[in-house]
Amino acid sequence: MAQKPSIPKGTRDFTPQEVARRNHIISVLRKNFELFGFQPIETPSFENTDTLMGKYGEEGDRLIFKILNSGDFLNKTTESAYAEKDSNTLAGEISEKALRYDLTVPFARYVVQHQNELEFPFKRYQMQLVWRADRPQKGRFREFLQCDADAVGSDSLVQEVTFVQLYDAVFSELKLEGVTIKMNNRKILSGIAEVIGASDKLIDFTVALDKLDKIGEDGVVKEMLGKGITEKAIEKIRPIFRASGSNMERLDLLRELLKTSETGLQGIEEIAYIFDKIDHLGLKTAHLELNITLARGLNYYTGAIFEVGAPEGVKMGSIGGGGRYDDLTGIFGLKNMSGVGISFGVDRIYLVLEELGLFPAQALTGTQVLFLNFGEKEALYCLKAVADLREKGIKAELYPDSAKMKKQMSHADRRDIEYVILAGDQEMAKNAYTLKHMKSGEQNEIGFDELVEKLAR
Numbered sequence: 471m472a473q474k475p476s477i478p479k480g481t482r483d484f485t486p487q488e489v490a491r492r493n494h495i496i497s498v499l500r501k502n503f504e505l506f507g508f509q510p511i512e513t514p515s516f517e518n519t520d521t522l523m524g525k526y527g528e529e530g531d532r533l534i535f536k537i538l539n540s541g542d543f544l545n546k547t548t549e550s551a552y553a554e555k556d557s558n559t560l561a562g563e564i565s566e567k568a569l570r571y572d573l574t575v576p577f578a579r580y581v582v583q584h585q586n587e588l589e590f591p592f593k594r595y596q597m598q599l600v601w602r603a604d605r606p607q608k609g610r611f612r613e614f615l616q617c618d619a620d621a622v623g624s625d626s627l628v629q630e631v632t633f634v635q636l637y638d639a640v641f642s643e644l645k646l647e648g649v650t651i652k653m654n655n656r657k658i659l660s661g662i663a664e665v666i667g668a669s670d671k672l673i674d675f676t677v678a679l680d681k682l683d684k685i686g687e688d689g690v691v692k693e694m695l696g697k698g699i700t701e702k703a704i705e706k707i708r709p710i711f712r713a714s715g716s717n718m719e720r721l722d723l724l725r726e727l728l729k730t731s732e733t734g735l736q737g738i739e740e741i742a743y744i745f746d747k748i749d750h751l752g753l754k755t756a757h758l759e760l761n762i763t764l765a766r767g768l769n770y771y772t773g774a775i776f777e778v779g780a781p782e783g784v785k786m787g788s789i790g791g792g793g794r795y796d797d798l799t800g801i802f803g804l805k806n807m808s809g810v811g812i813s814f815g816v817d818r819i820y821l822v823l824e825e826l827g828l829f830p831a832q833a834l835t836g837t838q839v840l841f842l843n844f845g846e847k848e849a850l851y852c853l854k855a856v857a858d859l860r861e862k863g864i865k866a867e868l869y870p871d872s873a874k875m876k877k878q879m880s881h882a883d884r885r886d887i888e889y890v891i892l893a894g895d896q897e898m899a900k901n902a903y904t905l906k907h908m909k910s911g912e913q914n915e916i917g918f919d920e921l922v923e924k925l926a927r
Contacts, residue, residue, distance in 0.1 A: 478612065479606050479612070480606035480610075480611045480612025480613065481611065481613045482611065490835070490836070491820060491823075491824070491829050492615075492820060494829065494832075495644065495816055495819055495820060495823070496597060496615075496617070498640060498643050498644055499595075499640060499814060499816075500595075500597070501643075502636060502639050502640050503595035503619055503636075504595075505639075506593075506619070506632065506635075506636050506639075507593050508593045508594055508595040508619050508621075509592075509593060509594055510594070510595055510596065510597075511577075511580065511594045511595075511596055512596065513576040513577070513579075513580055513598070514576075515569060515570060515598070515599065516568060516569050516570065517567065517568060517570055517575075517576055518566065518567060519534075519536060519565055519566055519568045521579055521802075522534055522568050522570065522571055522575055523568075525575045525770060525798075526571060526572075526575075526770075527673060527677070528673075529677065530571060533571065533602045533604055534568050534569070534571050534603065535569040535603050535612075536565035536567075536569075537565055537566075537567045537568060537569065538564055538565055539564055539565060539566055539567075569600075569601040570600050570601065571600060571601070571602055572616060572618075572813070573596045573598060573600060573616050573618045573813070574618065574620065574770070574795070574798070574811060575770075575798070577594065577596065577618070577620055577811075578795075578798045578799045578801070578802060578809075579802055581622055581799055581807065581809075582802040582803060582804045590622065590623030590624075591621055591622065591623035591629075592621070592622050592623055593621045594619070594620055595617070595618065595619045595620075596616075596617070596618050597615065597616070597617040597618075597816075598615070598616065599613060599614065599615055599616070600614060600615075600616045601613050602614075608786075610787070611817060614816070614817045615816045615817065616813055616814075616816075617813065617814040618812070618813045618814075619633070619811060620810070620811030621809065621811070622799070622807055622808070622809035623807060623808070623809070625808045627740060627743050627744055627747075627774075628747075629794075630744050630773075630774045630794065631744055631748060631751070633776065633810065633811075634651055634653075634744065634753070634756075634758060634776075635748075635751070635753070636812070637649070637651050637776070637778055637790060637812065638651070638753045638754050638755065638756040639754070640814065641755065641756055641778075642754040642755045644819070644828065645823075645830075646781065646819070646822060646823060646826070646828060647755035647781065648755060648756075648757065648781035649756050649757070649778055649781055649789070650756070650757045650758075650759050650778065650779040651756050651757065651758050651777075651778050652759050652760075652761040652764050652776070652777045652778070652779060653741060653744065653745075653758065653759070653760060653761065653774060653776055653777075654741070654760065654761055654762060654763075654764040654765070654774075655737035655774050655775065656676075656737070656765075656771050656772050656773060656774075656775060657734060657736050657737025657740065657773060658724060658728070658737035658738060658741070658762070659672070659676050659679070659737075659765055660672060660731075660733050660737070661728040661733045661734015661735070661737060662707055662710070662727065662728065662731075662734065663675050663676075664731045664733065664734065665706065665727065665728060665730060665731050665734070666699075666706045667700075668699050668703050671697060671698060671699055674694070674697035674699070675694065676765035677765070678690050678693040678694045678697065678699075679694075679763050679765045680764065680766060681693070682711065683763075687708075687711045687712075690711070691704055706727075707727075709723060709727070710723070710724075710727070710762045710763060711763065713762050717745055717758070720762060721738060721741070721745075721760065723762075724738050724762065737773070740773060740774060741774060744774065745758065745760070761777070764777055766791060766793060770795040770798045771793040771794065771795055772794055772795055773793065773794030773795075773796060773810070774793055774794045774810065775791075775792070776792045776793055776812055777790070777791040778790035778791065780822045781822075781826075784826065786818055786821060786822055787818065788815065788818075789814070789815045789818045789819050789822060790812060790813060790815055790819075791812065791813055791815075792810070792811050792812030792813050793811075793812075794808070794809070794810040795809050795810070795811075796808045835865070836885065836886070836887070837865045837867050837887050838864055838865045838866065838887070838888055838889065838925055839864070839888070839889040839890065839891055839905075839925055840866075840868075840869060840878075840881070840882045840887045840889070840890050840891070841855065841856060841866065841867070841868040841869065841890070841891045841893065842869055842875065842878045842890055842891065842892050842893075843868055843869040843870065843871060843873070844872060844892075844893070844894050845872050846872075847898075848872075848894060849868060849872070851893055851898050852868050852893050855891075855893075855903065855918065856868050858918070859921075859922065862922055862926065864922065864925045864926060869881065878890075879908075882908060883908060887908065888907065888908060888909070889905055889908065889925065890905075890908060891903045891904065891905055891906070891921075892906065892913075897915065901917065901918075902915050902916060903915070903916060903917075903921055904916075905921060905924065
């Protein structure tokens with residue numbers, strides 16, 4: 471007996487309805503990306519392994535899917551790596567390529583390779599699949615669509631202001647009102663590490679701090695202690711674990727804590743600039759919030775960092791995030807190329823819109839009208855009408871077989887097609903069609919022009 475087929479954990483098949491809903495989200499993103507001046511690009515699904523490794527921190531590197539070299543790859547390994555079962559060395563020898571982990575590092579590689587062809591500042595958007603060897607759970611998949619927008623070649627904080635507005639515009643158009651755009655600055659985090667004497671443990675410090683919402687204060691403290699950060703140092707920053715009040719009150723708390731750190735104060739002034747501009751410009755439906763413990767565990771962020779939370783009451787991880795990366799292209803040989811970018815989590819946005827019932831009816835629309843097939847002559851009559859309706863943008867099709875009418879009607883019902891058309895000798899003699907509404911059962915004999923008017927509503 472043949473084994474039942476399956477797909478890898480963390481991947482999915484999509485039904486026609488799910489694809490239609492995803493396309494609705496993607497079309498809103500594309501429209502707003504282009505309204506804000508971003509241009510589309512695409513990059514390969516896999517990159518050279520050395521392009522990706524070392525760019526995401528230790529935790530990120532472990533989640534990169536590596537592709538085995540073709541041919542007899544084991545014969546090309548060194549005896550020492552094979553004998554000692556050294557995973558890291560062995561992986562480097564048997565895997566020269568890897569599936570992309572995100573779109574930002576490939577974008578940095580793209581900018582370096584095409585720098586002489588690009589006009590800077592260069593603003594791009596990209597919507598492609600990425601892969602992560604993560605533990606699957608609700609809203610977290612091993613294969614998922616990432617939708618990014620980046621701007622490189624400018625140090626101006628106007629770019630960050632623009633990205634806040636872009637988030638607000640997209641989520642407002644999706645009717646996902648009340649999202650929270652959380653912001654922090656890596657310079658602030660560097661300043662905090664500096665004033666507590668833990669600059670040499672900045673990565674460990676930020677990775678632990680970023681988990682505050684997941685593991686709580688006690689969990690963060692335990693992880694920091696495990697990484698060698700002293701209890702005395704942790705006591706100095708306990709106030710930020712419980713920071714509350716307005717954005718200005720939180721900035722005042724930071725100014726007091728970081729008054730001896732030049733780097734930290736610079737980060738405060740950068741984020742204060744962004745908040746001031748947004749206060750003057752206003753947002754449609756989103757809320758902008760300073761989150762002092764937000765760290766985003768990626769090494770390449772150097773300035774502002776973003777994370778978007780779903781509206782209150784919806785249990786979901788972040789539905790967007792990003793930040794500024796002043797030196798990302800430097801790892802590929804292009805210095806002094808500042809950039810900032812954000813990402814939209816389409817899969818999580820989908821789940822939130824579904825939970826809240828926010829998908830518009832038109833996002834689910836498939837075939838609007840099905841012509842029933844009563845035989846060769848009738849089918850030809852219907853096919854002409856189908857072609858004419860399609861020319862007018864109406865989704866129409868003919869049932870392919872002259873099956874029993876009950877079977878054809880059931881097919882339309884199961885596909886949730888709103889109308890069916892019956893056309894036999896009587897209708898053909900009058901150059902007319904009998905249009906039947908599937909839910910109400912109401913039917914009328916009408917001409918083609920009236921049919922178009924009815925279906926185009």
